[in-house]
Amino acid sequence: MIIVLEKNISEEKKNYILKRIYDCGLTPHISVGIEKTIIGVVGDERILQGKPIDGIPGIEKIISILKPYKLVSRDFKKENTIINVKGNKIGDGNFAFIAGPCSVESREQIDSTAEFLFKQGLFFLRGGAFKPRTSPYSFQGLGKQGLDYLKEVSIKYNIGIVSEVMDTRDIEISYNSIDIFQVGARNMQNYSLLTELGKQDKPVLLKRGMSSTIKEWLMAAEYIMLKGNSNIILCERGIRTFEDYTRNTLDLSSVIAIKKMSHLPVLVDPSHGTGRKDMVLPMSLAAKVIGADGVIIEIHPEPEKALSDSQQSLNFEEFEKLIKKVSSLKCPD
Ligand code: PEP
Ligand code: MN
Numbered sequence: 589m590i591i592v593l594e595k596n597i598s599e600e601k602k603n604y605i606l607k608r609i610y611d612c613g614l615t616p617h618i619s620v621g622i623e624k625t626i627i628g629v630v631g632d633e634r635i636l637q638g639k640p641i642d643g644i645p646g647i648e649k650i651i652s653i654l655k656p657y658k659l660v661s662r663d664f665k666k667e668n669t670i671i672n673v674k675g676n677k678i679g680d681g682n683f684a685f686i687a688g689p690c691s692v693e694s695r696e697q698i699d700s701t702a703e704f705l706f707k708q709g710l711f712f713l714r715g716g717a718f719k720p721r722t723s724p725y726s727f728q729g730l731g732k733q734g735l736d737y738l739k740e741v742s743i744k745y746n747i748g749i750v751s752e753v754m755d756t757r758d759i760e761i762s763y764n765s766i767d768i769f770q771v772g773a774r775n776m777q778n779y780s781l782l783t784e785l786g787k788q789d790k791p792v793l794l795k796r797g798m799s800s801t802i803k804e805w806l807m808a809a810e811y812i813m814l815k816g817n818s819n820i821i822l823c824e825r826g827i828r829t830f831e832d833y834t835r836n837t838l839d840l841s842s843v844i845a846i847k848k849m850s851h852l853p854v855l856v857d858p859s860h861g862t863g864r865k866d867m868v869l870p871m872s873l874a875a876k877v878i879g880a881d882g883v884i885i886e887i888h889p890e891p892e893k894a895l896s897d898s899q900q901s902l903n904f905e906e907f908e909k910l911i912k913k914v915s916s917l918k919c920p921d
Pocket of ligand 2: 860896
């Protein structure tokens with residue numbers, strides 16, 4: 589249920605409404621917008637039967653949200669959410685290019701990638717220190733050592749770090765090295781991880797699970813937002829279908845659906861979405877045209893030597909071309 593408060597409501601009236609909600613055993617979430625202040629009420633609304641709150645002074649209207657996802661829905665918040673990391677915005681017309689290697693492999697690899705991004709005027713560097721690999725025999729990432737390399741370059745080049753946490757224990761280890769926590773496709777429904785990230789004061793990039801519906805994806809975001817962290821970026825990274833020419837089937841239609849259903853920004857990952865470097869540029873262009881809020885792309889100084897996802901990684905020259913082409917493309921209204 590969404591309670592829309594009257595404009596210029598007094599603090600006293602607002603506090604009274606909040607108290608009534610708490611007294612009923614429900615949890616209110618306040619969102620102060622430019623136009624309106626609204627309270628999202630989470631919990632079993634049937635509790636309110638027989639204890640009507642709509643007559644309380646200061647309430648303009650009450651909207652019942654029947655959808656299973658509430659706080660992340662457009663009904664809860666009409667305006668697009670903007671993520672801001674040190675003045676670098678994602679969402680509501682701010683198109684982001686996040687790039688970097690699949691895995692952090694060495695100090696030199698991360699430094700040269702960060703330097704390249706810095707020279708391109710880009711802010712966000714991606715790179716996994718904890719890697720969710722299909723095979724336990726594959727390279728599992730450098731762990732803490734990788735985080736230290738990321739930290740070094742974030743200071744040296746003043747760039748923002750996006751890196752994956754696979755487990756609640758990784759959050760504390762990574763906290764000082766990371767600006768945006770990435771939740772990978774394999775962990776989209778790791779509810780204890782989502783709940784813990786909901787308590788953090790840094791944004792979360794939530795990838796779509798490879799077999800998850802759009803609704804399940806939004807419900808995963810709801811777990812994070814329910815704990816108080818509304819800085820969530822969704823990321824379409826392809827889903828598993830019967831098609832095997834591509835690594836996954838990049839479901840661009842989900843971006844259009846999300847834009848209608850939610851106020852959260854949504855990125856496209858054409859690297860994992862296709863698994864093929866020849867498709868990364870055309871899919872990035874398509875992402876821009878359909879209104880995605882950015883792309884996250886795997887790049888490597890020497891893609892053929894990459895320890896993971898070599899076939900889908902672009903070299904710096906290819907990525908520079910992509911930035912130019914995508915930047916020059918306008919998203920039609
Ligand atoms: C990654 O970003 O390197 C990754 C493992 O992605 P996904 O979780 O989408 O497979
Ligand atoms: Mn990868």
